[in-house]
Structures are given as structure tokens and as C-alpha cells.
Amino acid sequence: MTTLTELREVPVAYKSDGDAMTSPPENRGEARRGAAKRTAGFEPLRLRHELRDFARFPVAPLLARARPDVYEQCTETIARSRQYAARHLIGRVEALDQQIGRDHEAIPWAAIDGALPYRFLSMNIPRIFGGGNMGACATALFAEEIAAVDAGMFVVFGAHGLALALGLASLDTRIVAKLAREICAGERQGTAVLLALAHTEPGGGSDVEDVHDMKHASIVSRFTKVPGGYRVNARKVFISNGSIAKYNVLTACADPSRPLDTMAGFVIPRDAPGFSVGRVEHKMGQRLSTAAEVLCEDVFVPDEDAVMIPDPGRLIDTTLSLTRGPVGAMSAGIIRGTIERTLVYLAQKRVRGHWLFEEQWVTLALADMLGALQAARGLYMDASLAGDEWGIASFTKGMPKWLLPSFVVESRAMTAVMTHPRVVERSRALYKARVPDEMLQRLVAHASIAKFVCSDMAVRMSMRAMEILGDDANDPAWGVEKGMRDAKLAQIFEGTNQINRLHVTRGLVRSA
Amino acid sequence: MSRDEDLMVRETLRGFRSRRIEAEWDKLNAPDQARHDALWAELRDLGVTTFGQPEADGGVDLDARGRFGILCELGAGSPALGFTLISHVTALMLLYEASGGRLPAPVAAEVSRGRFALAGSVLDCAPEAPFVLRSNGAVSLAGSARVGLAHPDFLVVPALEGATLRLVVLRSDEPGVHFAGGASSHGLCLVPFGELTIQCHSIRQDCVFAWPTSGRAARQADGLVTSLLSGMAGELAERAMRYAFERRQGGKPIHEHDAVQELTGPIELARRTSETLALAVLSGECPGDGGASSLAVDLVRQAGLDAVQTYGGYGYMEDCRVERYLRDANTLETCWIHAAARRRAIARARYAEMAG
Numbered sequence: 001m002t003t004l005t006e007l008r009e010v011p012v013a014y015k016s017d018g019d020a021m022t023s024p025p026e027n028r029g030e031a032r033r034g035a036a037k038r039t040a041g042f043e044p045l046r047l048r049h050e051l052r053d054f055a056r057f058p059v060a061p062l063l064a065r066a067r068p069d070v071y072e073q074c075t076e077t078i079a080r081s082r083q084y085a086a087r088h089l090i091g092r093v094e095a096l097d098q099q100i101g102r103d104h105e106a107i108p109w110a111a112i113d114g115a116l117p118y119r120f121l122s123m124n125i126p127r128i129f130g131g132g133n134m135g136a137c138a139t140a141l142f143a144e145e146i147a148a149v150d151a152g153m154f155v156v157f158g159a160h161g162l163a164l165a166l167g168l169a170s171l172d173t174r175i176v177a178k179l180a181r182e183i184c185a186g187e188r189q190g191t192a193v194l195l196a197l198a199h200t201e202p203g204g205g206s207d208v209e210d211v212h213d214m215k216h217a218s219i220v221s222r223f224t225k226v227p228g229g230y231r232v233n234a235r236k237v238f239i240s241n242g243s244i245a246k247y248n249v250l251t252a253c254a255d256p257s258r259p260l261d262t263m264a265g266f267v268i269p270r271d272a273p274g275f276s277v278g279r280v281e282h283k284m285g286q287r288l289s290t291a292a293e294v295l296c297e298d299v300f301v302p303d304e305d306a307v308m309i310p311d312p313g314r315l316i317d318t319t320l321s322l323t324r325g326p327v328g329a330m331s332a333g334i335i336r337g338t339i340e341r342t343l344v345y346l347a348q349k350r351v352r353g354h355w356l357f358e359e360q361w362v363t364l365a366l367a368d369m370l371g372a373l374q375a376a377r378g379l380y381m382d383a384s385l386a387g388d389e390w391g392i393a394s395f396t397k398g399m400p401k402w403l404l405p406s407f408v409v410e411s412r413a414m415t416a417v418m419t420h421p422r423v424v425e426r427s428r429a430l431y432k433a434r435v436p437d438e439m440l441q442r443l444v445a446h447a448s449i450a451k452f453v454c455s456d457m458a459v460r461m462s463m464r465a466m467e468i469l470g471d472d473a474n475d476p477a478w479g480v481e482k483g484m485r486d487a488k489l490a491q492i493f494e495g496t497n498q499i500n501r502l503h504v505t506r507g508l509v510r511s512a
Numbered sequence: 513m514s515r516d517e518d519l520m521v522r523e524t525l526r527g528f529r530s531r532r533i534e535a536e537w538d539k540l541n542a543p544d545q546a547r548h549d550a551l552w553a554e555l556r557d558l559g560v561t562t563f564g565q566p567e568a569d570g571g572v573d574l575d576a577r578g579r580f581g582i583l584c585e586l587g588a589g590s591p592a593l594g595f596t597l598i599s600h601v602t603a604l605m606l607l608y609e610a611s612g613g614r615l616p617a618p619v620a621a622e623v624s625r626g627r628f629a630l631a632g633s634v635l636d637c638a639p640e641a642p643f644v645l646r647s648n649g650a651v652s653l654a655g656s657a658r659v660g661l662a663h664p665d666f667l668v669v670p671a672l673e674g675a676t677l678r679l680v681v682l683r684s685d686e687p688g689v690h691f692a693g694g695a696s697s698h699g700l701c702l703v704p705f706g707e708l709t710i711q712c713h714s715i716r717q718d719c720v721f722a723w724p725t726s727g728r729a730a731r732q733a734d735g736l737v738t739s740l741l742s743g744m745a746g747e748l749a750e751r752a753m754r755y756a757f758e759r760r761q762g763g764k765p766i767h768e769h770d771a772v773q774e775l776t777g778p779i780e781l782a783r784r785t786s787e788t789l790a791l792a793v794l795s796g797e798c799p800g801d802g803g804a805s806s807l808a809v810d811l812v813r814q815a816g817l818d819a820v821q822t823y824g825g826y827g828y829m830e831d832c833r834v835e836r837y838l839r840d841a842n843t844l845e846t847c848w849i850h851a852a853a854r855r856r857a858i859a860r861a862r863y864a865e866m867a868g
Contacts, residue, residue, distance in 0.1 A: 098697060205824045207762040216763025238825040282830040284820075284839070291825075352640065361852060459817065466698075466846050471658045473846035474705055476697035484842065485698070488820060488835075489828055496824055498771035 045347040045355060049339055051373055054078050054141065059381050063137070070137050070388055077138040080118050081145035088114035093150040093288065094479045100287040105280050107244055108288045112156060112192050120157050121192065122184050124164055126396040129173075129180035133396065136322070136387030140329035140380050147333025148340065151486035152288030154330050156194070159240035159289065162323050163195035163249040166265055168392050169318035171427045172307045175267060179247065186246075196245035198236035198294050209320065209495035210502070211260065211313040219259040221252035221296070223266065229303050232266050234296040235278075240493075243277040243292035246270055249307075250296065265307035266299075274299040285485025310428070314437065318392055320503070321443040324494050325383035328450030331458035331490045332376035338458075338465045338483040339369050345469055345478055356468075365468055369461045376454040383450040386443055395431050445507025452497035452504075455490035462487050518577045524558055525585035533589040540590055541836065543695055543704040545663050551593055552627060552662075562624075564601030565608060570624040576794035579732075580739045584787070587743020588750075591840040592702035594740040596629075596662040598733060603628035603668035605729040610679045610721035619666060619681055619719070629664035629684075631657060631708055633848040635737065635802045636670075637730035638723075643671040643710060645678050651715040653680055660703045660847055661691055669710065670723060677723035680715060688712035698846075699839030705847070731800025735793035737848065741808040742786035744837045745815050749779040751834055752819040755826075766822075775818040782811035803858050806851035812841045 054060055054074060064071040088111050100106045115121070124139060125131020134142070139161070146154040167175045179195065186193035199208060201220060207213035221234030234252050242248060247267050254262035268275055278293030309315050346357040356362055388394055417423060435443070462484035466473040473481050491497045532551060533540065539547060555561050560582045565571035574582070586594035607615065607628070615623060632639045643655030653671055661667075667689070669680045682689065688711045693704025753776050756767040766772045786808035792798035816838025820827035827834050845851055 098695075101697075200825065203760070205761060210762070213762030218760060218763075284828050284830060284835045361856065463813065463842065466842060467850070467852055469846065470850060471847050474696040474698040474700075474843050475658065481698040481842070485839075488817065488838075491817075491821060492824055492828055496821060498769075498775075498821075501771075 042350060045357060047343040047347045047357065049343065049370065051336070051339075051370060051377075057377060057381070059378075059385075063385075067388070070135055073135060073138040074141050077123075077134065077142050078145055081142050084115055084118045084120070085146060085149045089146075089149045089153060093153065094476055094482065097150075097152070097285075097287050097482050098476050104282040104287070105243075105290075107290060108153070108156075109192075111153060111288065112194070113190065115157070116187050116190055116192060119187050121160055121194070122180065122187055124161050124168070124393070125180045125183065126168075126176070128396075129177050130184040131180055133393070135393045136325060136384040136391055137381065139393075140326050140384040143326040143329035144333035144336065144377075144380075147330040147486075148337040149333075150288055150337075151330055151334050151483075151490070152286035154333065155240055155286055155289035158323075158326060158330065159197065160195045160245075161326070162240075162319075163197040163245075163247070165319050165322045165392075166197055166249055166251075166315070167307065168396060169315050169322060170265065170307050170309055171392075171424055171431060173424055173427070174304065175265075175307055178305075179267070182246070193247075194241050194245045196239050196241035196248045196294075198234070198239045198242060198248045198250040200236060200238050202235060202237050206496045206499040208259075209316070210499050211316055212506075213499075214260045214313075214316070215258075217259050219253055219256055221250070222256060223252040223254055223264060223301075223306075225254075226300070230264075230266065230301045230306055232268070232296045232299045232301055234294075234299075236294045238281060238291045238493075239294050240289050240291050242294045243280055243290050248275070248294055250294070260312050263312040264309055266301045267305040267307075268296065268299055268301060272296075272299050272301075284488065285482065286489050314432070314440065317437075317440050317444050320495070321387065321391060321440060321447050322393075324444070324447035324451040324500065325380055325387060327490055327494045328376065328380035328383065328447070328454035331451075331454035331487065332373060332380055334458040334483050334487045334490070335369060335373045335376055335454075335461050338462045338480060339366070339373060341479045341483070342366070342369070342465045342468055345472065345480070349472075362468055365464050368464060372457040372461045376450075376457055379450040379453055383443075383446040386446050390435050390439060390443060392431070395427075395434065441503075441507040443507075445504045448495075448500040448503040448507070451494060452491070452500040455487065455497060458487035458490060459484065515577075518575075518581050521560065521574075521578060522581040522585055525560065525582060525589075528554060528558060529585060529589035533593075537833065538831065540592065541701045541830065543693065543702060548593075548596070548662055548702055551590075552596065555593065555597070556625070561597060561600060564604035565623065566613065569620075576735070576791055576796075579736060579794055580742070580787070580790050583736050583739035584743035584746065584790075587740040587745075588747040589743075590702065591740060591744055591837070591844070592662070592700045594743070595660065595700050595703055595844070596627075598634055598736045598740065599629045599660075599662070600627055600664070601736070602634040602729050602733045603630040603664075603666070605732060606630065606679060606724055607668055607681055607721075609724040609726065609728060616681065616716060616718045618683070618716075622665060626665035627663070628666045628668060629661050631659050631661070631667050631669045633850070634733035635730055635805060635848055635854070637727035638677065638725075639670040641670040641672045641677060643669050643680075645671040645673040645680065645715070645720065647673070650713055651717060651720060652713045653682070653715050654711050656707055656709040658706065659708050660696070660700060660705045660843075661693060661708065662703045667708075679721045679723050681719045681721075682710075682712065682715065686712060696843060699836070699841070699843030700847075701839075727800075730802070731793065731796075734800035734802050734805050735790050737805040737844065738786055738790035738793060738808045741805065741812045741841065741844070742783060742790050744841060745779065745783035745786050745808075745812045748812070748815045748819040748834060748837050749776070749783045752776050752779055752822040756822055772822060775822045778811075779815040779818055782808075782815040785811055801858055801861065802849070802854035805849050806854040809841060809845045809849045809851055813838065813845065816841050 123132040123134040127133040183193045203218035207217040223230045223232045253259045274297045276295045281291040349356040465480045562571040563574045642657040646652045671678050690709045693706040696705045759766045789804040793800045793804045819834040
């Protein structure tokens with residue numbers, strides 16, 4: 001098994017030619033702030049917390065024994081994420097946040113392109129289609145690592161993964177294969193092929209994330225069958241990556257009076273005639289990720305780019321079981337980033353002749369933050385372990401890559417077999433047999449608990465950290481207030497926390 | 513002030529708000545001196561900036577409800593302008609009290625038109641001064657602090673001379689005064705925040721006073737900040753409830769969902785509680801020891817979170833407005849209120865009473 005020390009030097013596959021940000025940052029944020037703020041005559045304290053290393057998670061040694069494959073994927077993912085963050089994010093994100101605050105249509109392309117060698121865009125794609133087949137635990141740890149530096153940057157990858165999750169959850173391997181080919185080729189060639197899931201509408205927010213409420217949801221996006229494909233008319237809002245994605249995976253329904261029963265998904269390229277990007281939102285936080293309105297006016301989608309969904313309710317639940325845990329992990333990352341930034345501040349702040357760190361109220365506040373981080377990790381790891389045991393990734397992992405040589409697996413013939421409608425239908429039946437609806441609802445419930453509890457804690461803890469910084473809290477150089485602005489969105493997207501709570505009760509409480 | 517006069521002040525401020533603030537809302541989210549000066553000039557012409565000074569110097573005597581009304585309206589419209597006004601009236605109140613009404617000549621000449629600011633939290637009746645005053649023949653003032661300053665003409669600075677706390681008033685453009693103000697990355701964005709550095713070697717003797725120990729200015733500031741927060745809570749309640757009334761989800765208006773009622777009810781309670789607290793402090797029925805503003809800011813911050821949550825994705829966007837009140841409340845907390853510290857201070861005071 002690879003050790004953590006070895007993984008710190010994990011090699012990357014290759015370097016992107018177009019990478020403008022590979023040179024080390026001239027000024028790391030901490031160093032620059034330290035020089036400017038350090039109390040005269042005092043060397044800063046040396047403060048670090050012990051909750052950074054995965055090996056110290058209580059669950060880590062158990063995982064290493066019980067699921068060495070998952071453990072290894074987790075440690076490798078953490079190392080890769082930290083290397084990426086150190087090269088492309090740390091010391092830069094505070095300034096990027098401010099810059100995008102002034103010009104909200106600016107896109108952090110250098111940071112996005114910088115991720116290509118690390119293959120974060122293909123990490124959740126099944127190995128049979130050339131991806132990293134990353135499971136739920138590793139995906140969650142990736143979320144924590146990136147969000148500890150910048151939650152918005154995680155959402156760039158997370159929104160891409162969300163669109164992919166819809167394809168995976170539908171088990172429509174045709175679509176997954178098509179997108180996977182382009183994403184993997186883009187990574188090899190140094191071009192980011194990003195996806196976005198366009199689901200939210202002006203009149204439909206939380207209710208379109210809920211199987212029960214969706215029956216009454218007000219959805220205006222529609223499709224009609226035409227020879228050779230479909231005509232789609234849609235208006236979607238707040239779409240993360242919507243304005244920069246090469247493909248928007250967009251949902252629409254055939255009959256607005258029966259949105260749940262008639263929903264389908266469509267893969268729409270950015271240059272499709274009739275497709276356009278409307279308003280780009282000016283967000284309070286998570287600014288490195290764009291959110292935009294996307295519009296379809298009589299967009300033609302060929303048959304092969306449509307995902308007809310036999311059981312949309314199950315598809316929604318399967319997708320939520322995949323995507324809410326990582327939001328919990330992202331929130332844990334925000335808490336961790338807040339702790340680390342607060343420690344940088346405390347290492348340099350003296351009051352009334354002593355270190356602020358020595359005051360009891362600060363010690364108490366830090367304890368609350370560390371406690372929240374551990375609690376958040378426990379919750380998102382629970383949800384992720386369940387995902388790795390029963391979730392869709394555990395199912396797709398069983399696809400035949402490991403039995404056959406790669407030239408066979410990635411051959412056109414194998415793709416043709418795997419994407420054959422009867423194979424797709426059989427896969428859906430197998431997955432339903434493996435994870436019946438009741439168990440799927442339990443997975444959603446655990447993921448929802450992780451999402452709403454962790455995001456609530458992230459908001460509270462980031463406000464607590466602001467209180468420690470006091471007058472300095474609104475100085476962008478410290479980056480602490482950014483955590484608060486970033487955390488608030490985690491209570492809203494992937495279904496508001498109120499909707500998440502409803503899913504928890506529905507999934508875990510039954511009539512006796 | 514009679515009830516009619518109070519209503520008239522509030523009506524006037526509502527007109528100011530719809531005419532000036534609503535029209536420029538998008539532009540009030542970044543420091544802009546020209547815009548701030550123009551808004552301040554209009555507030556001054558409306559006669560609402562002078563309640564920190566005696567009537568003999570052009571001030572107006574407002575009762576508790578009058579002062580509450582002004583700050584409440586500004587809280588609903590532009591908390592950043594309210595921040596400037598509270599800093600101004602508190603600085604003037606401290607200065608008048610410290611000087612016994614005999615202002616130094618250069619200050620007296622401009623007091624009716626000048627803008628004053630306190631270099632510190634308005635709620636501290638015994639501030640921990642980061643500025644140091646030294647007298648070696650000439651009087652010098654030195655130090656630095658991170659503050660929010662909205663382009664004042666005069667600064668009122670708490671400074672330590674040995675172990676004694678002094679109040680120093682000086683012009684903000686005096687040589688040796690440097691304010692590196694920039695945009696706040698969080699709230700009250702119309703006000704520049706930054707490092708105020710003072711290295712003045714020739715402070716006029718008549719501009720240095722003993723720090724007023726009555727705590728009157730801080731008590732009033734507690735009421736004024738709570739009034740500002742009450743206005744913010746009122747606006748959050750109005751906006752969130754109106755949205756909840758009109759928005760439909762899951763086939764019915766969202767206000768019919770228990771989840772939304774649980775979010776919006778406490779916003780309305782935050783408004784009522786902060787109003788009651790503000791009036792009680794301003795009328796002297798309740799001690800102005802920072803307790804009111806520390807309680808109100810916690811309520812209003814939660815109200816801001818709940819209002820954004822009620823709006824969902826729309827609430828998170830800057831043009832929706834509710835998120836700005838949340839950021840403003842956070843910044844009020846961190847730069848002036850320090851609620852946790854005030855709660856500890858209130859406990860200590862109570863224990864001191866118990867100890868006799």
C-alpha cells in the first residue's frame with residue numbers, strides 16, 4: 001500500500017502546454033500577510049492543527065484494513081488535490097474572489113486549466129470509459145481538500161461531476177461513453193471539457209429536487225419529439241458552469257402538467273443553434289464558480305443525445321445520493337479552511353501584551369470549530385462509505401475493465417456492447433435489484449444529513465471565526481469572511497436544507 | 513418631539529430613501545466618496561445629522577423615538593450611511609462632553625457642516641486605545657488601527673497618555689494622518705475600511721481632553737446601533753415575507769410550508785425585539801452597556817441568513833438585496849459590536865455587583 005509520505009510526491013501524468021500558472025506563486029498569501037501584519041518585535045507563533053491528515057481520521061485505519069482499495073484511492077486523491085491546490089490555488093484565491101467580485105463574468109481559467117494534468121474532470125468516470133472510477137469516499141475527500149482552499153473552485157469540478165452523475169445515475173452508458181471520450185481527450189490535449197447540469201428553473205427550485213414536490217412543480221422547459229430527435233425549449237437559472245460548459249445536460253419534460261413522469265435529459269453543446277447564455281449571476285460568494293442562465297430556443301437534439309428516463313423519481317434519488325455527500329464534505333472543507341486561516345491570523349495577533357490565541361474565549365471558539373470539523377467528517381464519511389458500498393460508483397466499478405486488457409475495454413466493439421439499449425436496460429434492472437428503492441432512500445437520507453448538518457455548521461463556524469478576527473474580519477487578505485460567504489450557498493444548493501430535512505425523515509422513519 | 517414630528521421625520525427619510533438610495537442601490541456596494549458625500553449632504557440638509565450637538569450649535573433635540581426613527585429608516589435603506597451617522601453623532605457627543613461645550617476654535621468653526629468620525633468602536637465607553645499621546649513640550653500622537661471611515665473632516669481619537677485615556681480631535685487631512693482605506697470584502701461596502709495611521713508631532717493642546725467617563729455617548733450608541741439593526745431586520749422581514757407570499761413551490765405558495773414559516777417568523781421577531789430594545793435603551797429604561805446591540809446583532813445576523821434561505825438561490829445573488837443586509841450585520845458585529853465580548857463584560861459587571 002502506498003504511504004502518505006510517498007504520495008506527497010505523487011507524479012502527475014503530464015503537464016498542460018497551455019498552463020500559465022505552473023510557476024510557483026511569488027507571494028503566498030500567508031507570507032505576505034505575515035510580513036504586513038506581524039506585531040513588531042515578536043516572531044509569529046507556530047500553530048498547526050492535527051486534523052489535517054487523513055491517516056488521523058478515526059475511520060482511516062479501519063478503512064485501510066477493510067477496504068484497502070478505497071483507502072488507497074483516498075490517500076492518492078488527497079495527495080493529488082493538495083499538489084494541485086499548492087500550485088494553482090493557495091495564495092491566489094483571495095485575490096481572484098475580489099477580482100470576480102468586481103467583474104462577475106471573469107472566469108478563473110488558469111486555475112481550471114491547471115487542473116487538467118490531475119485528471120479531476122474524469123475522476124468520476126467509470127474506468128471502462130477511461131476515467132478514474134473514483135468512489136464516494138475519495139470524491140468527498142477531494143471536495144474537502146479543494147474547498148479548504150476555495151469552495152467555489154470545488155464547485156467548478158462538483159457541478160461538472162453533477163452533470164456526469166445524472167448520466168451515471170441513469171445508467172445510460174451511451175451518454176456516459178460519449179461525454180467520457182471528450183472529457184478524457186480534453187484532459188490529454190490540455191483543453192477543459194466542462195459539463196453543467198441545467199435543472200433549476202425560474203419557477204422551480206427546491207421542488208425540482210424533490211420527488212414528491214416535483215409532481216406539482218412549475219417547470220416550463222419542454223421537449224417535443226420530431227423526426228431524428230427532439231426540439232427543446234427551456235429556460236434554466238443559476239446553472240453552475242452553465243456559461244463555460246462545453247455541454248449542458250439539461251432536463252425538460254414532455255408534459256408540464258406531469259413533470260415527473262415525462263422528464264428527460266438532453267446533452268446540448270454550447271454551439272447548438274438556439275442555445276444561448278443569458279444573465280451571469282453576481283454571487284455573494286463561491287465566486288470562482290460561475291452561475292448563469294441558459295436558454296434553449298427550438299434547439300434540436302438528436303436521438304442519441306437524449307436520455308429517456310424510465311423512472312425519473314429513482315433517477316433523482318440516485319443522483320442526490322451521489323451529490324449531497326460531497327456538499328457535506330465541501331462544507332467540512334470550508335470549516336477546515338476557516339480554522340487554518342484563523343490560525344494564521346492568531347499566530348500573528350497580539351492584544352494587551354499577549355497573544356490573542358491565549359485568551360480563553362478564543363480557545364473555546366477554536367474548540368467549537370475543531371469539533372464541528374470532526375463532526376462534519378464523521379457525517380460525510382458515513383454517507384460516503386454507504387455510497388462506496390451500495391452507491392452507483394460501486395456498481396459501475398464492477399464493469400469489466402479489470403477483467404480485460406484496456407485495448408479491449410476501450411475498443412469500439414466493447415463500447416457498442418456496453419451502450420446497447422438492452423445492456424442499459426439490464427444494468428438498470430441489476431442496480432435496482434442490488435439497491436431497492438427503500439435502500440436508495442436511506443442512502444439519500446444519509447447524504448442529506450451530511451449536507452444539511454455540515455453546511456449549517458460551516459455557516460456558524462465561519463461567523464465564529466469572523467468574531468475572532470474582529471476589526472480585521474473584513475480585510476480580504478485573511479480570507480476568513482470569504483468562508484462565510486462561500487458557506488451560505490451550501491445551505492441552498494442541492495435542495496435547500498429544509499428540503500434535505502424532509503428527505504431525512506422520509507428515508508429513515510417508516511410506519512412500524 | 514411629538515408623535516406627528518416623529519412621523520414627519522420618518523416620512524421625510526422614506527422619501528430620501530426612495531429618491532436617492534433605491535435609485536442608486538447597485539452603486540452603493542463599493543466605496544465612492546462623491547456618492548457618499550452627496551448622500552450625506554442631503555441627509556444634513558434634511559436636518560437629521562445634528563442630534564449629537566447642542567441646539568445652540570445648530571443641533572436638534574430628538575427624543576428616543578425620533579432618534580430611533582432616523583436610524584431605523586437608514587438601517588432599512590443604507591446601513592452604511594447609518595454607520596457614518598452613528599460614528600458622527602457619537603464622536604460629537606464625546607467631544608462636547610469632553611470639552612464641556614467649549615470646542616477648539618478650528619473645530620467650532622466647522623462643527624455645523626463638518627463630518628466627524630470616531631476612530632474606534634462607538635460602543636466602547638472605555639476603549640482600549642491603540643494610539644499613544646506623548647507630551648515633551650510638543651504633543652505628539654502615534655499609533656494605528658483598522659477602522660471604517662467614511663471620508664470625515666475630523667477624527668475623534670481615543671489615545672493613552674501613560675495610563676490615562678485622552679480624547680484627541682484633529683483634522684483628517686492633517687499632516688501625519690494617513691488612512692489606507694479600501695473596499696470591505698464583506699459588508700458596509702460604501703464605507704472604506706483600512707489602516708488609520710497617525711504620526712502627528714504637533715497636536716494642539718486645546719484639542720486634547722480627558723476621556724469622558726460618564727458613558728453617555730456609548731449608551732446612546734448602543735441604542736442607535738440597535739435602531740439601525742432594527743431597521744435592517746424590518747427590511748429583511750418585509751422582503752422575505754413578501755417573497756414567501758408570492759413565490760410558489762410544490763404547487764402552493766411557499767408561505768404555506770411550515771419550513772418557510774419557521775424561517776420567516778423569527779425574522780419578524782428579530783424586528784420586534786430589536787425595536788423594543790432600541791427604544792428601551794434610547795429612553796434610558798434599559799442600560800446601554802452594549803447588551804442591546806449584542807443581542808440585536810445576533811438576531812439580525814440569523815434573520816439575514818434566514819431571509820437569504822427563504823429566497824433560495826435568488827437570495828444569494830447580490831442584486832436581490834437581502835444578502836447585503838446579512839453582510840452589513842456581520843460587519844457591524846466585527847467592527848463595532850463584538851457581541852461575545854460584550855456578553856462577557858455584562859456578566860463581569862453583574863458579578864462585580866454581586867461581590868458588592
